[in-house]
Amino acid sequence: MFELYRPGSSFLHGMRPGAKLLALAGCGTAIFLLPGLPAICAVLLAVLGIYAATGLGLAAAWAQLRPVLVIFAILFAAQVWISGWLTGAFFIARFAALLMLAGLLTLTTRVSDMVAAMERGFQVLRPIGLNPSKISLALALALRFIPVLAQITGEVREAQKVRGLDRSIIAIAIPVIVRTLRMSDAIADAIEARGYNPDRP
Amino acid sequence: MTTAGTAIRFDSVSHAFGEKPVLRDISLTLAERRIAIVGANGSGKSTFARMINGLLLPDQGRVTVAGLDTARDGKAVRQRVGFVFQNPDNQIVFPIVEEDIAFGMKNLRLKKPEIETKTDEMLRRYGLEGHRSHPAHLLSGGQKQLLAISGVLVMEPDVIVFDEPTTLLDLRNKIRVAEAIEALGQTAIVVTHDLDLVADFDRAIVFDDGRILADDAPSPAPKRYVEAMSGV
Amino acid sequence: MMLSTRDIVSIALFAALTAALGLFPPLTLPATGVPVTAQSMGVMLAGALIGARRGGLALLLFAVLVAIGLPLLAGGRGGIGIYFGPTAGFVLSWPIAAYVTGWLFDKHRGQPHPAISALYLIIGGIGIVYVIGWAWLAVMNGWDIAKTFTAALPFIPGDLVKVALTVVIARGVKKAIPNL
Numbered sequence: 001m002f003e004l005y006r007p008g009s010s011f012l013h014g015m016r017p018g019a020k021l022l023a024l025a026g027c028g029t030a031i032f033l034l035p036g037l038p039a040i041c042a043v044l045l046a047v048l049g050i051y052a053a054t055g056l057g058l059a060a061a062w063a064q065l066r067p068v069l070v071i072f073a074i075l076f077a078a079q080v081w082i083s084g085w086l087t088g089a090f091f092i093a094r095f096a097a098l099l100m101l102a103g104l105l106t107l108t109t110r111v112s113d114m115v116a117a118m119e120r121g122f123q124v125l126r127p128i129g130l131n132p133s134k135i136s137l138a139l140a141l142a143l144r145f146i147p148v149l150a151q152i153t154g155e156v157r158e159a160q161k162v163r164g165l166d167r168s169i170i171a172i173a174i175p176v177i178v179r180t181l182r183m184s185d186a187i188a189d190a191i192e193a194r195g196y197n198p199d200r201p
Numbered sequence: 202m203t204t205a206g207t208a209i210r211f212d213s214v215s216h217a218f219g220e221k222p223v224l225r226d227i228s229l230t231l232a233e234r235r236i237a238i239v240g241a242n243g244s245g246k247s248t249f250a251r252m253i254n255g256l257l258l259p260d261q262g263r264v265t266v267a268g269l270d271t272a273r274d275g276k277a278v279r280q281r282v283g284f285v286f287q288n289p290d291n292q293i294v295f296p297i298v299e300e301d302i303a304f305g306m307k308n309l310r311l312k313k314p315e316i317e318t319k320t321d322e323m324l325r326r327y328g329l330e331g332h333r334s335h336p337a338h339l340l341s342g343g344q345k346q347l348l349a350i351s352g353v354l355v356m357e358p359d360v361i362v363f364d365e366p367t368t369l370l371d372l373r374n375k376i377r378v379a380e381a382i383e384a385l386g387q388t389a390i391v392v393t394h395d396l397d398l399v400a401d402f403d404r405a406i407v408f409d410d411g412r413i414l415a416d417d418a419p420s421p422a423p424k425r426y427v428e429a430m431s432g433v
Numbered sequence: 434m435m436l437s438t439r440d441i442v443s444i445a446l447f448a449a450l451t452a453a454l455g456l457f458p459p460l461t462l463p464a465t466g467v468p469v470t471a472q473s474m475g476v477m478l479a480g481a482l483i484g485a486r487r488g489g490l491a492l493l494l495f496a497v498l499v500a501i502g503l504p505l506l507a508g509g510r511g512g513i514g515i516y517f518g519p520t521a522g523f524v525l526s527w528p529i530a531a532y533v534t535g536w537l538f539d540k541h542r543g544q545p546h547p548a549i550s551a552l553y554l555i556i557g558g559i560g561i562v563y564v565i566g567w568a569w570l571a572v573m574n575g576w577d578i579a580k581t582f583t584a585a586l587p588f589i590p591g592d593l594v595k596v597a598l599t600v601v602i603a604r605g606v607k608k609a610i611p612n613l
Binding site for chain 3: 003004024071075079082140141153167173191196198
């Protein structure tokens with residue numbers, strides 16, 4: 001399945017998702033409380049070290065930052081204008097550390113393992129009225145249909161290309177949404193035909 | 202697994218969608234092993250099919266499966282009557298092949314070891330073993346229908362209703378699904394346009410405008426359907 | 434919570450639609466040449482088409498899917514890191530924005546006039562998103578709130594275009610499927 005996970009056998013790959021999430025929350029909070037640039041730089045080096053040690057590689061660390069480089073540049077410029085170079089560097093370094101740290105979780109955890117961990121967590125929330133089976137079903141359905149919709153989007157774009165409308169958001173959106181929503185009844189029927197009962201826990 | 206013993210009865214069933222009557226006072230009993238339901242689009246055949254497992258409840262009259270009323274005992278009925286839909290894509294619920302097969306069994310609260318055994322069995326039966334941890338999205342139309350059939354079969358129904366199972370498939374996949382249906386131990390009720398698919402069936406019921414035009418062995422009945430259609 | 438099976442399907446499909454919108458061709462603003470993604474329209478469309486509760490849950494589901502490691506944000510971005518980055522506030526605002534938008538449409542009896550629809554979408558799709566998104570950015574960076582919202586202004590024209598597109602798309606969809 002398409003996902004950001006990268007297979008591997010490092011200690012992070014073996015850790016349970018719940019533990020990693022807690023660790024991330026803890027480290028993330030700690031990073032926020034760090035007072036100055038030197039501390040942040042030390043953290044940055046440590047995080048990069050983990051990327052190297054786990055076999056993910058420094059390129060993967062860089063990949064966490066690349067998508068937001070433009071935004072970083074703008075933020076840096078704004079920060080410099082408002083408060084000066086050091087503050088700018090501090091904020092950017094902090095952002096970078098957080099993004100790369102979070103990336104460690106995403107790169108070493110399979111989506112299916114995250115889902116399983118979440119489902120265990122949902123059982124705990126049952127007393128407050130949350131229905132874990134509905135949540136699981138919604139998650140599964142979304143995961144199931146994302147590629148289907150991607151395909152439908154591709155088909156509609158192809159069809160609209162013939163009419164020269166493949167760059168028109170409206171000409172693509174309306175057919176895609178209509179085709180998708182027309183499936184709803186059939187899907188719900190199929191789910192219930194296989195014995196799913198929404199009102200039973 | 203009882204099969205021919207599960208009788209399905211329609212007692213004076215009528216149904217309308219808004220103003221439009223779709224089924225007009227249908228009464229019959231289905232007890233044969235292989236039953237074909239044919240008719241033009243809008244003839245009421247799909248509505249009829251959906252009443253067999255309680256997906257639709259009749260406005261008037263009632264439908265019973267082995268004595269169970271679809272209106273009152275829907276859950277028990279759906280355990281006995283499986284349903285395979287026309288569009289392979291819309292009935293596969295889980296992203297990964299083996300997860301989807303397990304869905305129905307989870308709804309029945311089966312235990313994990315049993316779920317695993319039955320999943321393995323189905324994957325082997327329909328040649329899907331190599332795809333067990335693949336995204337369902339990557340299967341062909343025919344494989345998806347076989348997956349859908351697997352997902353229904355693992356619930357061990359006595360009867361399976363198929364609503365135009367081969368209409369959206371290419372020829373090769375049509376044949377695969379036809380073979381799968383033929384090999385089923387349980388009763389199969391197949392709604393279809395494809396008269397070849399049902400040529401060897403025990404009974405064919407022809408619907409026309411909410412009424413039963415003909416109800417016979419497959420040879421004479423579909424002929425009348427074809428005649429009726431040519432006349433339109 | 435009484436969500437029917439049909440509701441769950443709608444919620445999941447809209448979450449998937451928001452993901453699919455990330456694959457749409459970017460919209461290029463005529464005056465500035467700035468490319469703008471279609472994805473945030475998923476928020477407004479959810480509210481307009483399936484209402485507050487289902488729309489809000491659909492975008493919440495989407496936010497969860499991004500968090501667990503799926504590259505669903507425009508540009509193939511995803512993972513828990515998104516919520517540590519500059520766009521965190523925006524993505525987190527989406528469930529609330531969809532809910533508010535949906536609430537406005539739910540309360541309105543019948544089909545609103547396009548101008549009213551646009552107003553609802555501006556309140557939910559721009560108002561809520563900007564307030565939460567930009568405020569989050571300001572807090573994260575320790576910026577002055579007023580200065581931050583000034584910085585937000587250039588983005589409004591692009592989002593107004595999205596509002597207009599959403600009005601047209603929503604009408605088109607409702608015409609084809611009167612009963613959602």
